[in-house]
Amino acid sequence: xxxxxxxxxxxxxxxxxxxxxxxxxxxxxxxxxxxxxxxxxxxxxxxxxxxxxxxxxxxxxxxxxxxxxxxxxxxxxxxxxxxxxxxxxxxxxxxxxxxxxxxxxxxxxxxxxxxxxxxxxxxxxxxxxxxxxxxxxxxxxxxxxxxxxxxxxxxxxxxxxxxxxxxxxxxxxxxxxxxxxxxxxxxxxxxxxxxxxxxxxxxxxxxxxxxxxxxxxxxxxxxxxxxxxxxxxxxxxxxxxxxxxxxxxxxxxxxxxxxxxxxxxxxxxxxxxxxxxxxxxxxxxxxxxxxxxxxxxxxxxxxxxxxxxxxxxxxxxxxxxxxxxxxxxxxxxxxxxxxxxxxxxxxxxxxxxxxxxxxxxxxxxxxxxxxxxxxxxxxxxxxxxxxxxxxxxxxxxxxxxxxxxxxxxxxxxxxxxxxxxxxxxxxxxxxxxxxxxxxxxxxxxxxxxxxxxxxxxxxxxxxxxxxxxxxxxxxxxxxxxxxxxxxxxxxxxxxxxxxxxxxxxxxxxxxxxxxxxxxxxxxxxxxxxxxxxxxxxxxxxxxxxxxxxxxxxxxxxxxxxxxxxxxxxxxxxxxxxxxxxxxxxxxxxxxxxxxxxxxxxxxxxxxxxxxxxxxxxxxxxxxxxxxxxxxxxxxxxxxxxxxxxxxxxxxxxxxxxxxxxxxxxxxxxxxxxxxxxxxxxxxxxxxxxxxxxxxxxxxxxxxxxxxxxxxxxxxxxxxxxxxxxxxxxxxxxxxxxxxxxxxxxxxxxxxxxxxxxxxxxxxxxxxxxxxxxxxxxxxxxxxxxxxxxxxxxxxxxxxxxxxxxxxxxxxxxxxxxxxxxxxxxxxxxxxxxxxxxxxxxxxxxxxxxxxxxxxxxxxxxxxxxxxxxxxxxxxxxxxxxxxxxxxxxxxxxxxxxxxxxxxxxxxxxxxxxxxxxxxxxxxxxxxxxxxxxxxxxxxxxxxxxxxxxxxxxxxxxxxxxxxxxxxxxxxxxxxxxxxxxxxxxxxxxxxxxxxxxxx
Numbered sequence: 001x002x003x004x005x006x007x008x009x010x011x012x013x014x015x016x017x018x019x020x021x022x023x024x025x026x027x028x029x030x031x032x033x034x035x036x037x038x039x040x041x042x043x044x045x046x047x048x049x050x051x052x053x054x055x056x057x058x059x060x061x062x063x064x065x066x067x068x069x070x071x072x073x074x075x076x077x078x079x080x081x082x083x084x085x086x087x088x089x090x091x092x093x094x095x096x097x098x099x100x101x102x103x104x105x106x107x108x109x110x111x112x113x114x115x116x117x118x119x120x121x122x123x124x125x126x127x128x129x130x131x132x133x134x135x136x137x138x139x140x141x142x143x144x145x146x147x148x149x150x151x152x153x154x155x156x157x158x159x160x161x162x163x164x165x166x167x168x169x170x171x172x173x174x175x176x177x178x179x180x181x182x183x184x185x186x187x188x189x190x191x192x193x194x195x196x197x198x199x200x201x202x203x204x205x206x207x208x209x210x211x212x213x214x215x216x217x218x219x220x221x222x223x224x225x226x227x228x229x230x231x232x233x234x235x236x237x238x239x240x241x242x243x244x245x246x247x248x249x250x251x252x253x254x255x256x257x258x259x260x261x262x263x264x265x266x267x268x269x270x271x272x273x274x275x276x277x278x279x280x281x282x283x284x285x286x287x288x289x290x291x292x293x294x295x296x297x298x299x300x301x302x303x304x305x306x307x308x309x310x311x312x313x314x315x316x317x318x319x320x321x322x323x324x325x326x327x328x329x330x331x332x333x334x335x336x337x338x339x340x341x342x343x344x345x346x347x348x349x350x351x352x353x354x355x356x357x358x359x360x361x362x363x364x365x366x367x368x369x370x371x372x373x374x375x376x377x378x379x380x381x382x383x384x385x386x387x388x389x390x391x392x393x394x395x396x397x398x399x400x401x402x403x404x405x406x407x408x409x410x411x412x413x414x415x416x417x418x419x420x421x422x423x424x425x426x427x428x429x430x431x432x433x434x435x436x437x438x439x440x441x442x443x444x445x446x447x448x449x450x451x452x453x454x455x456x457x458x459x460x461x462x463x464x465x466x467x468x469x470x471x472x473x474x475x476x477x478x479x480x481x482x483x484x485x486x487x488x489x490x491x492x493x494x495x496x497x498x499x500x501x502x503x504x505x506x507x508x509x510x511x512x513x514x515x516x517x518x519x520x521x522x523x524x525x526x527x528x529x530x531x532x533x534x535x536x537x538x539x540x541x542x543x544x545x546x547x548x549x550x551x552x553x554x555x556x557x558x559x560x561x562x563x564x565x566x567x568x569x570x571x572x573x574x575x576x577x578x579x580x581x582x583x584x585x586x587x588x589x590x591x592x593x594x595x596x597x598x599x600x601x602x603x604x605x606x607x608x609x610x611x612x613x614x615x616x617x618x619x620x621x622x623x624x625x626x627x628x629x630x631x632x633x634x635x636x637x638x639x640x641x642x643x644x645x646x647x648x649x650x651x652x653x654x655x656x657x658x659x660x661x662x663x664x665x666x667x668x669x670x671x672x673x674x675x676x677x678x679x680x681x682x683x684x685x686x687x688x689x690x691x692x693x694x695x696x697x698x699x700x701x702x703x704x705x706x707x708x709x710x711x712x713x714x715x716x717x718x719x720x721x722x723x724x725x726x727x728x729x730x731x732x733x734x735x736x737x738x739x740x741x742x743x744x745x746x747x748x749x750x751x752x753x754x755x756x757x758x759x760x761x762x763x764x765x766x767x768x769x770x771x772x773x774x775x776x777x778x779x780x781x782x783x784x785x786x787x788x789x790x791x792x793x794x795x796x797x798x799x800x801x802x803x804x805x806x807x808x809x810x811x812x813x814x815x816x817x818x819x820x821x822x823x824x825x826x827x828x829x830x831x832x833x834x835x836x837x838x839x840x841x842x843x844x845x846x847x848x849x850x851x852x853x854x855x856x857x858x859x860x861x862x863x864x865x866x867x868x869x870x871x872x873x874x875x876x877x878x879x880x881x882x883x884x885x886x887x888x889x890x891x892x893x894x895x896x897x898x899x900x901x902x903x904x905x906x907x908x909x910x911x912x913x914x915x916x917x918x919x920x921x922x923x924x925x926x927x928x929x930x931x932x933x934x935x936x937x938x939x940x941x942x943x944x945x946x947x948x949x950x951x952x953x954x955x956x957x958x959x960x961x962x963x964x965x966x967x968x969x970x971x972x973x974x975x976x977x978x979x980x981x982x983x984x985x986x987x988x989x990x991x992x993x994x995x996x997x998x999x
Contacts, residue, residue, distance in 0.1 A: 001083060001084070001085045001143070001145075001154065001928065001929060001930060001931065002083060002084045002085075002928075002930035002931050002962070003022050003048060003081070003082075003083050003931040003962075004021075004022055004023050004082040004083055004084060004089070005019070005020065005021050005022060005023065005080075005081070005082040006019070006020040006022070006044065006047060006048060006051075006079070006080070006081055006082075007019045007020075007079075007080040007081075008047045008078065008079045008080065009075070009076055009077065009078055010067055010068045010071045010075050010076055010077030010078070010098075011043065011046075011047055011050075011066060011067070011068060011077060011078070011079055012040055012043035012046060012047070012066065012068060012990075013038075013039065013040035013043055013068060013070075013984070013989055013990040014040060014043065014068060014989060014990050014991070014992070015068050015070040015071055015075065015987075015989035016989070016991070018991065018992045019992075020044065020980065020992055020994065021994070022931065022962060022964070024978075024994060025962050025964075025978050025980075025994075026962055028962075028977070028978035029961065029962060029963065030953055030962070030963045030964075030965065030976060030978065031962070031963075031964055031965070031976065031978035031979060031980055032964075032965050032966075032967065032972055032973060032976040032978065032979045032980070033964055033965065033966045033967075033979075033980045033982065034966075034967070034968075034973055034979055034980070034981055034982070035981055035982030035983055035984075035990075036982075036983070036984060037968070038984075039982040039983060039984050039990050040982050040990040041935075041966045041982050042935055042966065043990075044980075044982070044992070045057070045155055045933055045935055045966070046066075047079045047081070048081060048155060048933075049147070049150070049151070049155060050066065050079055050094065050096075051079045051080070051081035051092045051093075051094050052081065052083075052092065052139065052143070052147075052150065053146075053147040053150065054094065054113075054115070054132065054136070055147060057151050057155070066096045066098075067096060067098040068989065070987070070988060070989040071098075072101075073099070073100055073101035073108050074100070074101045076095070076100075077095055077096060077098050077111075078093060078094065078095040079092075079093075079094050079095075080092065080093045080094075084930075085142060085143060086928075088119060088120070089119070089120035090117065090118065090119055090120070090142065091117070091118040091119075091120070091125055092115070092116075092117055092118075092135070092139075093114075093115070093116045093117075093118075094114070094115045094116075094132075094135075095111070095113065095114045095115075096113055097110060097111065097112060097113045098110070098111050099111070113132055114131075114132070115129075115130075115131065115132040115135040115136075116129065116130050116135065117129045117130075117135045117138050117139065144178045145178050145179070146174075146178070148163075148171075148175075151163070153175060153179060153913065153916055153917070153920075153929060154929060154931065154932060154933065155933045155935075156909075156913060156932070156933060156934045156935060162905050162906070162908075162909040164909070164912060164913065164916070165884065165897050165905065165908055165909045165912050166897055166898055166905075169881070169882045169883060172846075172882045172884075173838075173839060173842060173882055176842045176845060176846065176882070177838070177842065179916070179920045179929075180841075180842065180845050180920065182838050182841050182842055183838075185837050185838035185841050186838045188837065189836060189837050189838060192818070192821060195818055196818050196819050199814060199818050199819070200819070206804065209801075209804050210230070210801060210804065210805075213235070213797050213800060213801040213804070214226060214227060214230045214235075216793075216797050217230075217235060217238055217794060217797050217798075220242070220790040220791075220793055220794045220797070221238055221242065221790075221794070231805075232801065232802060232805050235797065235798045235801055235802075236798060238794065239791070239794050239795060239798050242787065242790060242791045242794055243791050245787050245791075246784065246787045246788050246791050249780065249783050249784035249787050249788075250784055252780040252783070252784070253777070253780040253781050253784050255780075256773070256776045256777035256779075256780040256781075257777050257780075259773045259776065259777070260770070260773035260774055260776070260777045262773075263766070263769040263770045263772075263773040264770055264773075266766050266769070267763070267766035267767060267769065267770045270761050270762075270763050270766045271763060271766075273756075273757075273761045274760070274761040274763055276752055276753055276756055277756055277757075277760060277761065279747060279750070279752075279753060280747075280748070280753040280756060282747070283744050283747035283748040283750075283753070284748065286740065286743075286744040286747075287741075287744045287745065287748065290737065290740055290741050290744060293737075294737075297733065297734060297737045300730050300733055300734060301730075301734050303722070303730060304727070304730040304731060304734060306720040307720060307721060307722040307726075307727055307730070308727075309709045309710065309711075309720065310709075310711075310717050310718070310720035310721040310722075311721065311727075312705070312709060313702075313705050313706055313709050313711060313717045314717070314718075314721055316698070316701050316702045316705045317702055317714060317717065317718065319698050319701070319702075320695075320698035320699055320701070320702045322698075323691070323694045323695040323697075323698040323699075324695050324698075326691050326694070326695075327688070327691035327692050327694070327695040329691075330684070330687045330688040330690075330691040330692075331688055331691075333684045333687065333688075334681075334684040334685060334687075334688045336684075337677070337680045337681035337683075337684040337685075338681060338684075340677045340680065340681070341677045341678060341680075341681045344371075344674050344677060344678070368678050368681060368682045369682075371678055372675060372678045372679060372682070375671055375674055375675040375678065376675065378671055379668060379671050379672060379675065382667065382668050382671075385653060386665060386668055388650050388653060389650075389663060389665060390665075391650065392647065392650055392651070395643060395646065395647050395650070396647065398643055399640060399643045399644055399647060402636055402639055402640040402643060403640060405636050406633065406636045406637055406640060409629060409632055409633035409636055410633060412629045412633075413626065413629045413630055413633055416622060416625055416626035416629055417626060419622045420619070420622050420623060420626060423615060423618060423619040423622060424619070426615050427612060427615045427616060427619070430608055430611050430612045430615060431612060433604075433608055434605065434608040434609060434612060436601075437601045437602075437604045437605045437608055438601075438605055440597060440598055440601035440602075441598055441599075441601040441602035441604075441605050443594070443598050444595070444598035444599055444601075444602050447591065447594045447595035447597075447598045448595055448598075450591045450594070450595075451588070451591045451592055451595050454584060454587050454588040454591045455588055456575065457575060457576050457577065457579070457584050458576075458581065458584040458585060458588050460571075460572040460573075460574075460575035460576040461572070461576040461579065461580065461581045461584050462581055463568065463569075463572040463576075464569060464572045464573055464576055465581060467565055467568050467569040467572060468569065470565050471562065471565045471566065471569060474558065474561050474562040474565050475562060477558050477561075478555075478558040478559060478561075478562050481551070481554045481555040481557075481558040482555055482558075484551045484554065484555070485548075485551040485552055485554070485555040487551075488544075488547050488548040488550075488551040488552075489548055489551075491544060491547075491548070492541075492544045492545060492547075492548045495536055495540060495541055495544045496541065498536045499536040499540075499541060508525075508528035511525045511528055513525070702714065836881070839881040839882060840881065842881070842882060843869065843871055843881045843882060845919065846869050846882055846884075847869045848919045849912070849915045849916050849919045850867045850868065850869050850884070850912075850915065851915070852914070852915035852916075852918045852919055853867050853908075853911040853912045853914065853915030853916070854866045854867055854911070854915075855915075856910075856911040856914055856915070856952045857907060857908060857911035857912075859948060859951075859952055860907045860910075860911065860945065860948045860949050860952055861904070861907060861945075862948075863889055864888065864889045864890060865886055865887070865888060865889065865900075865904065865907075865908065866886070866887045866889070867884060867885070867886060867887075867897075867908065867911070867912065868884070868885045868886070868887050868894050869883070869884065870883030870884060870885045870894075871883065884897055884912075885897065886899070886900060886908060903941050903942070903945065906938070906941065907941070907945065907949060910934065910949065910952075910953075911952075913932065913934070914932075914952075914953075916929070917929040917932055917961060929961070930961055930962065931961070931962050931963075931964070932961065932962075932963045932964070933963075933964045933965075933966070934963065934964070934965050934966065935966045938965070938967045938969045938972060943971065946969065946971065946972070947971075950972065950975050950976075953965070964980070977995075978995065979994070979995045980992065980993075980994050980995075981993045981994070981995065
């Protein structure tokens with residue numbers, strides 16, 4: 001990895017934009033970052049770390065302390081870093097969260113944390129990620145070093161320089177893993193462990209399967225003690241023994257079955273004899289019981305006969321009683337109908353000459369028919385008049401509605417005529433407004449041009465005011481810069497004079513007694529020149545010259561600024577003319593008002609034109625609407641006149657037909673009621689005659705049926721009736737008695753029951769023999785079935801375990817080999833070093849690093865110290881292999897690196913860092929460390945050791961690596977010509993300047 005370029009602004013002590021091109025130091029190979037304490041030397045390294053990892057090494061609350069305290073609200077804060085890795089160039093741009101000025105309005109707002117990553121394609125930078133989180137993910141893939149590891153091998157900050165030397169084994173392993181790319185060995189270890197676990201599971205599965213088979217076999221064999229490591233022979237022997245038990249049980253089943261068959265035959269013969277004896281006894285008992293109850297059954301038989309004859313008479317009795325009730329109801333209806341007809345009968349009697357009315361049934365029927373015919377004729381004559389009377393309400397409503405519609409249409413016609421009178425006036429008014437707006441809108445372009453001219457003059461006038469103020473400040477600054485330049489020139493001339501005047505004393509400082517003078521060659525030096533006021537060196541002159549050149553550049557910058565302001569003031573005055581800012585503002589406001597008026601008129605033109613068109617269209621529509629409204633009103637007036645004539649005609653006809661009634665409807669209702677009463681009486685008389693005839697017929701049928709069934713009167717027949725439930729009961733009792741008698745006599749006469757012994761048969765002895773034989777047979781069958789089932793299941797188990805033993809034949813040998821290999825690679829027994837495979841590889845790399853570091857450490861310590869790789873086991877059984885010790889040549893013993901002094905620790909850390917960079921760069925697949933930064937630590941070295949350390953660093957120039965050192969040691973400034981100087985300005989913020997001198 002090579003750091004190429006750094007650009008930053010508003011970061012730490014740097015207010016303005018600073019650019020550091022680290023590639024300028026490639027030819028030197030080593031450069032020094034120098035400056036006063038607090039100037040910002042370490043802030044350069046902070047910016048590099050912040051760009052890569054969004055953090056700085058020196059303090060934890062980095063983001064709160066990154067923005068420069070010298071920044072104004074409008075000043076930006078950012079860090080831009082260019083670096084190369086594995087042949088590709090990358091650019092990082094990162095800005096922390098800080099308070100900046102609002103774009104609109106006063107005050108500040110919080111600028112969010114931003115980040116962007118670019119990669120160089122040809123000559124163009126192409127974006128890769130544009131958000132902090134996305135940039136972090138991309139960087140983690142591009143640069144595998146974490147922040148802590150970066151600070152251990154590339155950027156050796158003040159408080160992190162000796163970390164790799166004093167790190168624990170696991171911390172050192174993480175750094176080396178990222179540098180050398182050894183994750184593949186860890187992946188190999190993981191894959192092998194997974195293979196071992198898989199084989200462990202397979203072996204355990206085989207053992208579990210065999211144990212399960214053995215447990216299942218024990219259950220079938222009824223064993224309580226499990227076998228020890230059962231093999232296939234144990235399963236086969238167990239199966240053969242169980243099959244022999246099955247054969248013995250089968251023979252026992254055959255013997256028990258024959259015994260049970262003999263006992264069963266004997267018991268069935270005895271049971272049959274007992275059954276026949278029971279049948280005979282039951283038949284004899286049943287006949288005796290039936291004979292005892294025969295008298296009662298015969299009485300019920302007689303009752304049942306009377307009930308059957310009464311049941312045949314009862315329907316006729318019921319019909320006769322119903323006919324009598326119907327005749328009596330018809331007589332009641334006839335009486336009610338006569339009472340209703342009586343008022344009308346009296347009226348008709350007065351009109352009927354020679355007729356005595358309808359007092360009798362025989363006279364009523366011929367008298368009612370002419371009355372009903374007369375009433376029907378009168379109702380028919382009134383039907384048409386009734387319909388006309390019913391039309392009158394609807395006709396009245398229609399006439400009222402037509403009158404209201406006529407009034408509304410008359411009002412609509414009046415409004416339409418008024419609208420026709422108003423529209424021409426409105427059209428003329430809108431036309432006047434349209435003409436005025438068109439005229440005003442025509443001046444919009446002129447007004448707009450006038451506004452632009454006045455605004456340009458106003459801007460120029462305001463620029464005149466501001467330029468005058470700035471010019472006063474520029475003149476003052478020019479005066480100050482001129483004074484500073486003159487003073488710097490005077491100081492430089494004074495130093496030159498002092499340098500020339502002091503050359504004799506400087507030459508005298510080199511004189512040595514007995515040695516020839518470099519000027520005159522004399523070996524005697526009787527009166528050497530004395531030093532007065534200190535010696536002025538070439539470095540002092542260089543510094544004074546640089547200071548003078550800086551003041552000259554400042555003066556030139558001030559002159560250029562003043563000239564630029566003078567030119568800008570002249571241009572602004574020429575454009576503004578002789579008018580003041582207030583006059584131009586008033587003129588600008590007036591021009592703006594004219595422009596607003598013109599634009600408002602232009603906006604109104606289209607609306608007024610549309611309104612004028614709408615009014616003209618409305619005039620045409622109003623004329624057409626007035627014609628339609630007038631036609632509708634005339635049609636409604638005609639309809640109203642026709643409907644009024646029709647109503648008058650109907651009222652006259654209805655009045656002539658209603659007679660004395662209030663209305664034709666009332667007259668029709670009265671006639672209809674009279675007709676209904678006549679019809680009701682006629683129907684009642686006819687029904688009464690029919691019901692009387694039916695009653696006589698029913699009485700005759702009842703008397704005939706009673707004589708046929710042998711009943712003297714109706715009461716006797718009714719008394720002989722019984723309900724249906726009782727009839728069914730008696731019928732069931734009689735039928736059951738007859739059936740039982742027949743069945744008992746048939747059973748007693750069965751040939752099987754003749755000749756049976758009188759003594760009852762005892763079944764208990766034969767039943768005991770059958771039960772005993774059955775139990776013996778069941779026990780034998782159960783034992784045989786159980787043994788056969790167990791033998792079948794055991795045979796299945798033997799087949800399964802045989803297959804399992806055959807399938808796992810090679811598993812154990814493979815498992816043993818893989819397990820031993822995995823244990824060794826994991827650092828377990830028999831690995832006595834407890835060193836994992838990846839650690840073993842890293843330990844080899846560490847040995848190379850130690851060898852490269854010792855080449856420099858022995859030189860820097862005059863052969864006293866050397867680093868040693870320590871792969872011994874540590875206490876507690878922790879992983880080992882990446883330890884470091886320091887061997888002291890004075891004592892011949894190795895001790896912990898923590899026991900070194902501050903200067904010794906610095907030298908060892910420096911040698912280790914250089915050795916690490918050298919080995920990593922030479923390895924394929926790792927990260928080349930082309931840049932190394934060391935922040936302080938040289939001040940702890942004595943002058944001789946410092947000279948040795950610098951000589952060692954000087955040898956790195958030929959390796960193509962660039963090393964940046966931060967130090968206050970003055971002698972290092974003389975030995976390292978390439979410097980990156982950080983100096984503090986008069987305003988308090990810092991600037992960066994670079995000087996290179998190829999060696």
